[in-house]
Amino acid sequence: MDQSISLNKFISDTGYCSRREADKLITSGRVLLNNRPAALGNRYKPGDTVEVDGSLITAAKKDKCVYLALNKPPGITTTTELHIKDNIISFVNYPKRIFPIGRLDKDSEGLIFLTNDGDIINKILRAANNHEKEYIVKVDKAIDTAFLDQMSKGVPILDTRTLPCKVQMMGRQTFRITLTQGLNRQIRRMCEYLGYEVVGLQRVRIMNVKLDKLPLGKWRHLTETELANLKESIADSSKVSNKPAGGERYAAQKPAQPGKGKPAGERKQPAKGKPASEGKQFAKGKPASEGKQFGKGKPASERKGKPTTERNQPAKGKSKPATTGKRPEKQTSKRGRR
Known part of the structure; x- marks a missing residue:
């Protein structure tokens, strides 16, 4: 083998x-x-x-797979580019090469995974719509039930509408939100749309892994139980996807546009069995008598040669429709031959 x-x-x-x-x-x-x-x-x-x-x-x-949970502090940028100041790789300073899974805004804090397992990175990112991420958010002024209701139902941002989510009030200016979506700066943009500014944002859970009491700026290895549950939850996720990872937009949420989204059968040629007058050959407005469907069986009035001598057979040209373009005076001269 x-x-x-x-x-x-x-x-x-x-x-x-x-x-x-x-x-x-x-x-x-x-x-x-x-x-x-x-x-x-x-x-x-x-x-x-x-x-x-x-x-x-x-x-x-070959490195053994490493799975870390970091409580990222504000000011650290989620990037592997070492030349960028305060990048997450230099901050963690792990002895082996690792990569962050997804991202967390520079101004935000909280839970983020890092690993050297490329397969699990791809699976988690491709399956982002099916897994929960939980945040605690503080805004600049008091919130009410109307704010919570609007946030939970979805807000129009980035040329789309956010998916429905769970929102719970925790204090006068604080709420807990659980997303299954990963639009760029999503929570901040949602709050901004409703007239609020985020002054504090902390991610406290990703799927089955919780931040708990992990100190700010510290990391730990995922437990065997956490890792087993994590891998089980992404077992059906394909490693390959046409969707962009991380800040992808969800086209399915966009308002329908006229002429788009119709079943294939409604966009193509008319279905079989429709009247010949609706067929493709009449696109230029030709009368049915001149259509292709007559093939060899053209009316006697259009055939070349002498008029037929059969009884009651109309004279040549008599039954031609006026749309053939021949002038009436020619038809009159033919009738005069009888």
Whole structure:
């Protein structure tokens, strides 16, 4: 059995970088496979040696999957770009290469996952609409039941309408909200639409994992139970999706536009069995007598040659409709031949 895998997948599985980044490393000549420059399409098999920028990466040194829960403080940016000040990777300073799952606004705080397991990252992001994320939010003025009702039913932002959600009052200016959606700065935009400004936002739960008493700025490993439940909840999530991750917009929530969204059968040609007058061949307004459906069976009045001698047969041209374009005086001269 062939146990080889694509070289870019092998590099990605080690947690070194993503597959796309691995392809860039390969094309730029920074990867060696068995001491030879690697090329796109190369495959790795057990026993091969792989070097990236002179550092050896082999199956024996493949990182064990790491799953962290961080209580991100405000001011930390959720990015893997190390040149950006206060990026989350430098803040955590974990000894192995890890990536955040999703994002949390720079001004927000609370729970966020980091891992080197590319498969679970993709599955969680692709299944974002099916999983809950819970937040505690403080706004700049007192809230009322009308505010809670509007937030829970959905608010128009970013050319769409937010999905219905759970909202619960916790104090005069504080509420708890549970989303199954991940639009860019969603909660802040929802509050702004209703005339409020968010002055504090904390994520306290992602699916089955809770922030609990984890101190601000600290991280911990997910427990075996948390990880098992997490993987079970995303078991049916595809690794591949056409939807953009994170701040995607949900086209299904947009108001229907005329002419769009109709079943295919209503957009195409008329169904079989409709009158010939509705057929495609009459698009230019030709009369039925000149349509293609008559083929070889044209009326006698349109056939070439001498008039027929059969009894009661109309003279040539008598039954032609006026829409054929021939002038009445020609028809009159033909009638004069009888």
